[in-house]
Amino acid sequence: MKAVMFEAFNERPKLVRVPDPSPEPHGVVLKVEATGVCRSDWHGWVGHDADIELPHVPGHELAGVIQAIGKDVTKWKVGDRVTVPFVGGCGDCPECHAGHQQVCHHQFQPGFTHWGSFAEYVSIHKADLNLVALPESVSFATAASLGCRFVTSFRAVVDQGKVAAGQWVAVHGCGGVGLAAIMIADALGANVVAVDIADDKLALARSLGAAITINARSVADVSGAVIEASKGGVHVSLDALGHPETCFNSILGLRRRGKHVQVGLMLADHSTPIVPMSRIVAHELEILGSHGMQAHRYDVMMPMILAGKLRPERLVRQKIGLEESIDVLMAMDKFQGAGVTVITRF
Known part of the structure; x- marks a missing residue:
């Protein structure tokens, strides 16, 4: 698959080809249809996040279609349109049992704890707990803008x-x-x-x-x-x-x-x-x-989006290709332009 990768912090990322991911038993692989470019990605690129191991593929605000599922996944099937919070829970710790996956003791974050969504495909763990169904009326670009900043x-x-x-x-x-x-x-x-x-x-x-x-x-x-x-x-x-x-x-x-x-x-x-x-x-x-939002809380937010009370699509100001994301990522600390930039072409 094509992916944006950096091999050293604060050095220019490259567009490369790497092996496609495989789903974990409890996870899925998504075909990425849209992914946001966020200042959190910039923090990761410059080395502010201790979870990142090099070489690395960034990207944590994403939406797509399930391409493959692990053997233990029961709630999802290939072809489902989904999005995911940028913080995923393990499902086993006290915070997860209390419904607070956003502060899970063993949380995962695509683009930080493992390779992310600046790529054609991305692996998502603990799918039954962390995936969110995406209604047909919500575009992939809009859903990608939800993943970190909006939620x-x-x-x-x-x-x-x-x-x-x-x-x-x-x-x-x-x-x-x-x-x-x-x-x-x-x-x-x-x-x-x-x-x-x-x-x-x-x-x-x-x-x-x-x-x-x-x-x-x-x-x-x-x-x-x-x-x-x-x-x-x-x-x-x-x-x-x-x-x-x-x-x-x-x-x-x-x-x-x-x-x-x-x-x-x-x-x-x-x-x-x-x-x-x-x-x-x-x-x-x-x-x-405020550290992200649990997948189950999308059930409160999504009806407001479907009713037009919230219109996150108005925040999407620029849609770009995967290769263009390199320059956009490197310039995130300059706060240029208003609104949200989303990668929609891979």
């Missing part, structure tokens, strides 16, 4: 933030994660304040439901601007970028007893950010994380 935002807004109608929500960073969070919070009836440094991303944020936008380069005090816009601070704030500055601003923009949800990854030099602990204690703020 992580859904869990951040709905399950962790517990956003309710009429609340104020701030989203710091209007990349794919942030734009998804804005769309979801707006669908729940919240008033959204979007923060970014790029006017084109803020314009897209407004079109997706942001009531107020703030260009962080145009104000001296970002958190103060958020507090003023929300008349006293937001109930829930998301750092959708993953940077010490956006994390700090997100916490400071909360009203008393508000919730900060860390959605953007903070790795390497950013892994131990300074936080305003005196404010957290005095205002009884909550600090939460």
